[in-house]
Amino acid sequence: MAVAPIRTPLDAHRLKADFPILAQTVHGDRPLTYLDSANSAQKPQAVIDTLVDVYTTCYTGVHRAVYELGERATARYEATRDLLTALLNANSRREVIFTRNATEGLNLVAYAYGDRRIGPGDAIVTTEMEHHSNLVPWQFLARRTGATLHYLRLNDRGELDPESLHRLDDLENVRLVAATHVSNSLGTVNDIAALSAWAHERGAVMACDGAQAAPHRPVDVQALGVDFYAISGHKMCGPGVGALWGRERILTDMDPFLTGGGQIAKVGLDRTRFGDLPAKFEAGVPPVAEVIAFGAAIEYLTGVGLEAIHAHEQALTAYGHALLEEIPGVTIYGPPPPDRGGVLSFTVQDVHSHDVAQSLDADGVCVRAGHHCTQPVMAHYGIPATARASVYLYNTAEDLDRLAAGIVRVKRTFGV
Amino acid sequence: MDDFYRENILDHYKNPRNSGHLEHPTVTAEGVNPLCGDELSVELEVEDGVVRDVRFNGRGCAISQAAASMISEVAKGRAVDEVRGFGAEDVLEELGIPLMPIRLKCALLSVNLLRVALGEEARPDDEIEWKSA
Numbered sequence: 371m372a373v374a375p376i377r378t379p380l381d382a383h384r385l386k387a388d389f390p391i392l393a394q395t396v397h398g399d400r401p402l403t404y405l406d407s408a409n410s411a412q413k414p415q416a417v418i419d420t421l422v423d424v425y426t427t428c429y430t431g432v433h434r435a436v437y438e439l440g441e442r443a444t445a446r447y448e449a450t451r452d453l454l455t456a457l458l459n460a461n462s463r464r465e466v467i468f469t470r471n472a473t474e475g476l477n478l479v480a481y482a483y484g485d486r487r488i489g490p491g492d493a494i495v496t497t498e499m500e501h502h503s504n505l506v507p508w509q510f511l512a513r514r515t516g517a518t519l520h521y522l523r524l525n526d527r528g529e530l531d532p533e534s535l536h537r538l539d540d541l542e543n544v545r546l547v548a549a550t551h552v553s554n555s556l557g558t559v560n561d562i563a564a565l566s567a568w569a570h571e572r573g574a575v576m577a578c579d580g581a582q583a584a585p586h587r588p589v590d591v592q593a594l595g596v597d598f599y600a601i602s603g604h605k606m607c608g609p610g611v612g613a614l615w616g617r618e619r620i621l622t623d624m625d626p627f628l629t630g631g632g633q634i635a636k637v638g639l640d641r642t643r644f645g646d647l648p649a650k651f652e653a654g655v656p657p658v659a660e661v662i663a664f665g666a667a668i669e670y671l672t673g674v675g676l677e678a679i680h681a682h683e684q685a686l687t688a689y690g691h692a693l694l695e696e697i698p699g700v701t702i703y704g705p706p707p708p709d710r711g712g713v714l715s716f717t718v719q720d721v722h723s724h725d726v727a728q729s730l731d732a733d734g735v736c737v738r739a740g741h742h743c744t745q746p747v748m749a750h751y752g753i754p755a756t757a758r759a760s761v762y763l764y765n766t767a768e769d770l771d772r773l774a775a776g777i778v779r780v781k782r783t784f785g786v
Numbered sequence: 787m788d789d790f791y792r793e794n795i796l797d798h799y800k801n802p803r804n805s806g807h808l809e810h811p812t813v814t815a816e817g818v819n820p821l822c823g824d825e826l827s828v829e830l831e832v833e834d835g836v837v838r839d840v841r842f843n844g845r846g847c848a849i850s851q852a853a854a855s856m857i858s859e860v861a862k863g864r865a866v867d868e869v870r871g872f873g874a875e876d877v878l879e880e881l882g883i884p885l886m887p888i889r890l891k892c893a894l895l896s897v898n899l900l901r902v903a904l905g906e907e908a909r910p911d912d913e914i915e916w917k918s919a
Contacts, residue, residue, distance in 0.1 A: 721848075722824075722846060722847035722848060723847075724847035724848075724849070724889070724892065725791070725847050725848045725849070728790065728847075728849075728889065729790070729791065732790060754824060754825075754845060754846075755824075783791050783796075784791070784796065784848075785796075785800075
């Protein structure tokens, strides 16, 4: 292939060694080529060690125990909140709420903010590009409250069409705008600051799905101007846990999402007073070890440097894009490089994406096939599914070479 | 890879048997594989308790299309009661390859459609055995 080799600020071969799972071979002797980090990222040894360490040295429920173990667990749990506060440039640690994942964070906004603040005659605005987790909660909220739901549309480059926003300029009673920072199926990077400004001009709040952004680039919620920002720890090399950042003033005025233990100030038989932030939104014993290990993941990522990770992925994505473009019959969806997220969604002419992915698996290449929980995006392009390769800090140019070679083999097998 | 996409599977995929529509179907059914959004429909001509003719129509991966094509050949001319009893083992026998559970859904779509068209329930996913490696 005549694609120029790449230079990146990361030594991905060295980083790969931090991830024990990537050292294995599959289907006999094929090296594991993991290109599905947009689905879920692999975990470095430091995160795995932290999970073991918590269960070996200090595990118990947090915020309750008065014994030393409980104190240690609570301190380490809360330390992750401090790391996230710094990572997202939040004003206060009270603004960081642990959730199961980004989906739960967005649902928290829909229920705890939406149910109280949105009613009949109000409008919610989201986009055609969203992952179902930032689309279905708003459909459901509109159904519960009698609000109307409006969509920003895609253009054929896979970007949000500015015209579709202008068409909504005169929409009245806009209460909430929700958009993804980076598209999980197209890699599009949205101008969230501009959307936040549009929302705020109308007195609406801005909720942002950061699941595909926070793992891959520096995120500053102040610069983005958003009011809510949801992330998934498992996409950031952490365990299965997520977080929601929200503005303190707004969170303070909200009712809790889930109710129960750990989040109350006083409970009587006829009335309950809820606790302060962030406890108000963390009912029940949380996933203690997972949150602590999420902290280890954040330390790992910031140790490598999110700027460097971003630059590395930009270079890899441009390289992979160029490789795939050279293969006849391959169509890549989403805007061309530069400045797109590290996902390459593609189809191979006359071969179903499931067959592409299954064939690649035989070479040890892991890609996702399907609609990527973005069925409206697939409908926009009139396709049932795409195959999707996504990169992270541990991926190398050789991984993408194996992808391209695999696609050529798929085409040969299917005689196309 | 070559082992998985055997020649007979690719042949049925590229030249599906009993594909299209019947002029006078007795019963029909349609279904979706929620995993990938693939859509498939079936039309049957049933007479005297026998499946006289079958047509599948839709789009999908090689496994789902080949499975539909192969099972259509098996079903044609068989007693309704027999076709109602078709399950995973019948499809796998035709495909001649083991399938990981997630791909079994693709293969089972056509069999389930036959069952539904003939007034049976689709077999639930819990029939799929999730084997750990």
